[in-house]
Amino acid sequence: MRFDFNRGYGFVQPEDGGRAVYVDARALYRSGIKSIFPGQTFRFEIWKDEKGRIAARNLRL
Incomplete structure (x- = not known):
């Protein structure tokens, strides 16, 4: 996982070794x-927005 609170975003790696997913603060x-x-x-859902971008949401420890 890489996350920069100063910038307000980062990336999380799924357990299956797939591509890192964007996560917003x-x-x-x-x-x-x-x-x-x-x-x-932690657990999270992968969400795809209307522009096709993929992000993590509904994060749970």
Whole structure:
């Protein structure tokens, strides 16, 4: 996982080894997650927006 709170976004790696998924700080805050660190595991849904971009949402520790 790579996340930069100063920039407000990062990327998470699915357990299946697939492509890293974008995650926005707002998605973390909406999920009640206040901090994350490398190696931490959590569950998330992969969501595709109207422009075809893929992002993580509904994150759970």
